[in-house]
Amino acid sequence: MTEELDFNNLIPELHYYIHRKPTPGWKIEPCITAFIDITYVMHGKAEYTINDQTYIVNKGDLICIPQNSYREAVTIPDDLIECYATNFLLRNKTGQNVSLPLPVISHIGTNPQLIALYNDMHSEWLQHNFGYMLKVRGFLCLILHLILDQLLNKTNNAQDDPRIKNSIRYMSAHYWENLTTEKMARRFHLHPAYYGNLFQKSTGMTFKQYLISIRLNYAENLLKSGEYSVGEVALQCGFSDIFYFSKLFKAKKGIPPSACFHEVKKL
Incomplete structure (x- = not known):
């Protein structure tokens, strides 16, 4: 149901x-x-x-x-x-x-x-x-x-740990930066391995997977505006390689970013 x-x-x-x-x-x-x-x-x-x-x-x-x-x-x-x-x-x-x-x-x-x-x-x-x-x-x-x-929502347990909740808030505000498990672990004075396990246990995804998901969601939002090229969107969302970005976007969203961009242009 x-x-x-x-x-x-x-x-x-x-x-x-x-x-x-x-x-x-x-x-x-x-x-x-x-x-x-x-x-x-x-x-x-x-x-x-x-x-x-x-x-x-x-x-x-x-x-x-x-x-x-x-x-x-x-x-x-x-x-x-x-x-x-x-x-x-x-x-x-x-x-x-x-x-x-x-x-x-x-x-x-x-x-x-x-x-x-x-x-x-x-x-x-x-x-x-x-x-x-x-x-x-x-x-x-x-x-x-x-x-x-x-x-x-059985996969959402991030609220249980304030460190993960604050991590997600920080990631949402700095998604384009070169964020890593090591850098985020230092923010909370934790060992990187412990922080990585804690993050995955709380969210059901690795830190990298969660960051990519945030970046791709924002990329989709930018593409739907029709105001940016695919290359501009990739850079704004923290992807320096447009081909890697396109591959990830298609795998996650089911269509290449260019199709999303052109569809908006038709409207």
């Missing part, structure tokens, strides 16, 4: 948001949801019944209730739930409703980055400043990306 869904073209439409802090008598009345409900549990417990199955949710759980599902819930009186809840529709670029390939309950633990995004969205939601819904939708997109990245 994850292979069929184009995550780059998901368009969420937010209908309702709440930072929920229930009283002991709180409950969600039985209903059929006309939306996707994603709820992140910050503290406490609650009992949810979703499509005739009952779940006890706890701190660190993510609840994903599909559109058109039966839903009801009650809090646990001696351990009141606190959570962030968003109700939204999700469409693809052609306007068709799509669902998220997530289990009803996922335990993602305490995620400071996710909490910070919810806090920012909460602040904007309450202030109702000029264009606040546009900003809130932006936060919702970031929240969905973070959730999907954590639960579905």
